Amino acid sequence: MFFFAKTPSIEHWGILFGGIGTSAIAGIVKFLLMRKHANAEKAALKILTQRPIAIRQDENLMIKYELFSVKEQLRNVDLRLDKIENSSTPETKKVIRKAREEDWNKQLEIIETDMHLNKEDKNIQRNLEIAGLSYMSGNLKKADAAVNVVLSLKPDDIEALNSKGHIHRTLGNLKIAYSVFRRMLNAAKEAGDKESESTALSNPGSICVEQNKSDEAEQLYRSALRISLDENDIKGQAYDYCHLAGIYGTRKKLSEAVRLYNKSLSLARKTNDSALQAGIIGNLGVCYEKLGDSKTAEKAYLKALDLAKKIDFKRIIADVLYSLGDLYMKQSRLSKAEATLTESLEIARTIGYKTCISKAYTDLGLVYLGLRDFENAEKMHRESLKIESEFASNEGMARQYFNLGILNNEKGDEQAAIDFITKSRQFYLDAGKSEMAMHAERILREIKTPQD
Numbered sequence: 001m002f003f004f005a006k007t008p009s010i011e012h013w014g015i016l017f018g019g020i021g022t023s024a025i026a027g028i029v030k031f032l033l034m035r036k037h038a039n040a041e042k043a044a045l046k047i048l049t050q051r052p053i054a055i056r057q058d059e060n061l062m063i064k065y066e067l068f069s070v071k072e073q074l075r076n077v078d079l080r081l082d083k084i085e086n087s088s089t090p091e092t093k094k095v096i097r098k099a100r101e102e103d104w105n106k107q108l109e110i111i112e113t114d115m116h117l118n119k120e121d122k123n124i125q126r127n128l129e130i131a132g133l134s135y136m137s138g139n140l141k142k143a144d145a146a147v148n149v150v151l152s153l154k155p156d157d158i159e160a161l162n163s164k165g166h167i168h169r170t171l172g173n174l175k176i177a178y179s180v181f182r183r184m185l186n187a188a189k190e191a192g193d194k195e196s197e198s199t200a201l202s203n204p205g206s207i208c209v210e211q212n213k214s215d216e217a218e219q220l221y222r223s224a225l226r227i228s229l230d231e232n233d234i235k236g237q238a239y240d241y242c243h244l245a246g247i248y249g250t251r252k253k254l255s256e257a258v259r260l261y262n263k264s265l266s267l268a269r270k271t272n273d274s275a276l277q278a279g280i281i282g283n284l285g286v287c288y289e290k291l292g293d294s295k296t297a298e299k300a301y302l303k304a305l306d307l308a309k310k311i312d313f314k315r316i317i318a319d320v321l322y323s324l325g326d327l328y329m330k331q332s333r334l335s336k337a338e339a340t341l342t343e344s345l346e347i348a349r350t351i352g353y354k355t356c357i358s359k360a361y362t363d364l365g366l367v368y369l370g371l372r373d374f375e376n377a378e379k380m381h382r383e384s385l386k387i388e389s390e391f392a393s394n395e396g397m398a399r400q401y402f403n404l405g406i407l408n409n410e411k412g413d414e415q416a417a418i419d420f421i422t423k424s425r426q427f428y429l430d431a432g433k434s435e436m437a438m439h440a441e442r443i444l445r446e447i448k449t450p451q452d
């Protein structure tokens with residue numbers, strides 16, 4: 001997420017590639033629709049595999065994170081801890097050494113205490129260190145406060161602008177994030193900082209992807225890549241190729257996506273950047289899943305998860321766990337899916353990662369529906385609906401109203417089902433998703449059709 005040079009993202013194209021397949025989804029949809037029909041399961045499978053996007057989360061970006069200068073900032077933290085340790089008592093040295101074993105919260109406490117003792121509350125570098133550690137520990141409010149101190153002292157600080165943009169992006173404030181990234185771009189151009197200019201082009205590109213503006217995103221990514229190539233920036237090229245691969249993935253050009261992801265991974269391995277490699281490997285996992293190779297996809301997700309856990313990168317961990325949970329759900333491994341998605345949800349909550357929270361709620365709702373736990377299924381979908389309402393996402397709200405309609409139909413409350421799916425249809429129309437509105441209309445007709 002923030003402190004990060006570009007935004008390689010593990011693309012969750014989900015159902016944008018068409019049907020999931022009856023064997024994968026049968027365990028869940030078995031209970032879903034129109035019990036009054038003699039061929040209920042067959043009808044449900046036919047409908048849901050035609051447009052399963054109507055019930056599953058279809059966020060474009062599955063795993064997304066941004067690595068600006070986290071390594072640089074953490075190196076600065078290490079130098080700061082060296083200095084503190086060298087002037088400390090033996091007992092304090094023991095505490096510091098233990099904290100340095102990637103205990104971000106403890107490191108943050110030590111850095112903050114030292115800052116206040118030395119009366120450096122308004123120091124730019126100190127606050128960037130606080131922001132970096134706060135992010136790594138999942139405290140976005142503290143990270144944002146530290147970044148705001150920096151910007152109050154230096155409004156055009158490139159690193160602080162980048163960090164602030166990513167904080168807002170994680171919280172779902174996409175318009176604010178886009179605006180901040182544009183400020184960063186102007187500041188980078190003024191400073192003649194080509195690497196930061198490339199980053200500043202990439203970041204709004206990722207927001208465009210989230211908004212389904214792939215053409216604009218590709219243009220921004222290619223502009224960023226040109227700078228990375230001109231500057232011989234290996235890490236920048238790895239990010240840019242990763243981004244472009246995601247664009248090809250959303251366009252269903254999987255072979256090209258895999259080729260570009262592998263090119264990106266080859267470059268990333270030269271940087272020894274575990275977070276970057278984790279993101280790319282996770283992206284490849286999504287490709288393998290869409291190609292029908294679930295076993296290889298699971299291996300890729302687990303490898304990405306292992307790399308992310310080694311650096312305690314909560315955002316990547318939450319996203320990869322979501323990917324795994326989603327895969328287990330489609331394989332009808334519902335208990336495993338429930339446990340994995342719950343873990344993803346808990347981690348996402350600690351960092352206020354609302355996009356992931358909403359996705360986890362959606363899949364958990366479907367898992368509970370498959371387990372016939374209607375109470376928890378409804379609770380999950382309503383929680384996701386709250387977040388999508390905060391985002392003012394017509395498509396997101398439409399999805400959850402549809403889910404609630406299917407749930408109520410299964411519970412036998414036909415009128416509630418009709419009311420919810422009617423709302424879903426209208427929100428899809430408001431979102432400009434006419435095909436999805438037609439899908440909702442088809443489901444309404446199925447529900448209203450008298451038993452033969």
